[in-house]
Amino acid sequence: MSQLPYEILPHIVPMKTVKSLNDSDYDGMVLVSHTLPSHLELGSLKAEVEKAIKIDKSVETDGCIREVNFPAQRLIYSPTGPINRDYDDARSYSEAAAKGIKRALKAGVTSPLLILPFERKFVHADLVTLLGALEALYVPIQFREDVPEKNSKIKQLGVWGPDPSAVNTIISLALALEIGRSVARDIGGGDPERMSPPRVEEYVTNIFKNNPHIKLQVIKDVEVFKKEYPLHNGRILMLEYEGEGPIDCTLMLVGKGVTYDTGGADIKAGGVMAGMSRDKCGAAAVAGFLKVVSELKPKRIKVIGAMAMVRNSVGEECYVSDEIIASRSKVRVRVGNTDAEGRMAMADLLCQMKEKVVSGEINPHIMTLATLTGHACLTVGTGYSIVMDNGPARENGQSKLLQEAGSILGDPFEISTIRREDFNFHKDKGEGVDVLQCNNMPSSRTPRGHQGPAAFLILSSGLDKHGLDSSVPIKYSHLDIAASAGDYPDEPTASPILALYAAYLEGRH
Template sequence: MGDCKSFSFEIKQEKDLAATGYDAIVHIHWPQQKEHHSKLQSALAGALKRDPSLASEVAILSSDLPAGRIVLSSAGPLDPDYDDVRSFRDAAYKGVKRALKAGVKKPLIHLQGHPDYEDAELVTLLGALEALHVPIQIRELKPENLPKIEQLGVVHADATKGSKLIELAKALEAGRRVARDIGDADPERMAPPKVQQYLEEAFKESSISLKVIEDEKEFAENYPLFEAVNRAASVVQRHRGRIIFMEYVPSGEVKETVMLVGKGVTYDTGGADIKAGGIMAGMSRDKCGAAAVAGFMKVVDLLKPKNVKIVSGLSMVRNSVGSNCYVADELIKARSGALVRVGNTDAEGRMVMADVLCRMKELALSAVNPHLFTVATLTGHAHLAVGEGYSIVMDNGPAKKAGTSKRLVTAGDALGDPFEVSTIRREDLAFHRGKAEGDDVMQCNNAPSSRTPRGHQGPAAFLLLSSGLEGHGSTHEKPIPYSHLDIAGSGGDFPNPATGAPILALAKAFLL
């Protein structure tokens, strides 16, 4: 079992850059920056004068400070119209990676604020921690690669603020580490039963309660759309699906309830509509939505918000192909009572979330100020529409009135976990309404999402229709805010590491 509870190196706060016991200072530079140590300032000024290109490069300089070296990494120049706080994440990430390449084992990172970015120091530290992460299977199969460093020192001009930043960064990074462990791991290491085992260990003796559903009869009775996708995998014991519910109940009065459903397709063959032409490779990342939800729950456990209740459901399933797999043309009665016609078995993500979302809807009817979310690497269209590194948020009517998308965009911009906003329209609902007599919902068409007009908005409409949430819109006596988050562009494509998006944005919006 991979260690998901602690860092493999010490994170230590230091008073200033003259601290001993370190072998390099990682310094993030940008124009008009004010230095806090005369020797550092002198070394940088001289180097930049000799080689102005260092203002946009990563370089190692000699220093009279005890660490002996300065790893200079630039975050600038910063264009106020188009750049954002991610420049600090990128600079810290590159700086630490360069330090590792030079054999640094005890880096000392220098955190400085920026007048235009309130959370620049936190984002800088998170970038450094991200660079130090080792994937779970490398930790397990090549333990000699761990740890990358022995100690990370952190210097901030304000010791009290620095201490708080370190603790917050550790909590956020712990959550992202859980998400990366699940998201990065191969289809066997994180098959549904292995995800259950990992989470039971990660949340042992925590503030988070777990309830696991694995009985196929219960799937068939209460989660029939999930059961259809799980059918082929169910004949192989180590691949059998799991629905994992997680809950956090705060110590104080509940003022808000956040309810999340994550798509956890541990491997997506496409099913009977099999992925051909080499596009099946990398489909172990189709579980990054559920991975992010699990990681968010780890942040919840560590921060323990006093007035927010959080409920989540992870739909962990393998979309296998075989004689027992579900096929196009099947008509399935969803938990909500809607008759769903299968159009293509490669549209399994919406299927495995719909019944769990319906269960969340039922819970939301008696919840305090509920906000429902689905989180999924759902469509190639989302990746094409907004590009790598961006999540998409789509609100239903009540969520739009509540300002959910704006809340997430603001939070994501602050911590470098950006969102773009899309809108669910009448055409999206019309597209997914049943076409054959008696059908209520059409699962999908037979073109890839990337070739389907409004290819990432449509699945959100499917989830509204198949879960029964459409009936809880703005005019209903009990409207329920619901937002669909498509993280196909931000979750991380193999061989790049899983990112843990949108944990930072969710944490900033609902926990901090």
């Protein structure tokens, strides 16, 4: 890999704890709140908002801008609106924070002072608020590189709360999480050329270079692919972290990294190819999560991440329907539709993770992360990831753990179940063939269109030999993030990094 003329860095917003609302370094205050604050220091701000509500009731839900007697001069009030804890979650705070920051930018604020909520409906509302603000301040990688003088939307972000020590802690954690999310957004949001497989390799290599906590292996030799990863051909990036202390958990992640999906020989037609540069958000989340891990340095956990990078193109070397390919696990797979390339790219890596588990990893849990199916979007709607457990993971409560963790930080999951019909669907009817990769209809028109691919991954990797009745049961969960990763041209969300943090890292650092 040639030396770059510049250093690749994730997007970082300059932040600091502000001890006084009279700090003169800021030109706008953003107040996010569920109810009007009763804290003594915010009394005059509350009074200004109450004046606004007297003449406009919509301020209670839509917010407002008011002139205030502080050095910042402007108050941007961004309420969450009513919160029903039966149905709402922490996203109420992140969405209000993002809305408030965007309104501040529109008003010309260059150094916003974010006032964290402390009359909270949810336990991590302050952290979620700050993360929402940071998400609104993200600048896409290609804009940062092409127009470096605009690599930041603001000069600095101040953060105020009644306890400066607690604010310091929140900023430190939010910074680690946001650096990881920025890595995921960079990879996931980069266009098909900026984040082609070789350039993803370049980016990841530079992000983790000289990092003593992360081991990086790049696999790109064609002969290695033919021998060890016959269902995939492109780049594989293997990342590994091992924390201090006796390991009690091994998290093993395989991410789909299709840098552009034309559909292959079964080409996408009718204008549905646009936006397919986002088909790499699963692998992007793996890289981002490992970046979070490298920042927080959690103890007693081992994390292995595999990024399956490939471009699904049309050409003389593309595979076609009816091909029969023996996978790494020696399962004979018949290609039914080349537009189902994501499961192919991940299957051999999933098999490799299975082999590592059999070799003796401690308390392992394998996951695949992928923007895999349109069916997932139809099933749960925009903004939700889906998690599906095999038997051992279900018995261990993994789906429930991830769902509850995601809810805490506003990175929500819905739970689906893999059934016998999903396995029967992928059993090939032809002689001498084990598994059918896919039918020739879109997932959105296929019954159980998001559960079936999970069954395929289990069958093609050999994980079906490691269920509840096996002498070596292996926990495996498939995460379909097609509905949560973010639709083009909006920036990627970096889901499910926050949920993974809350489920597996919180309390370890």
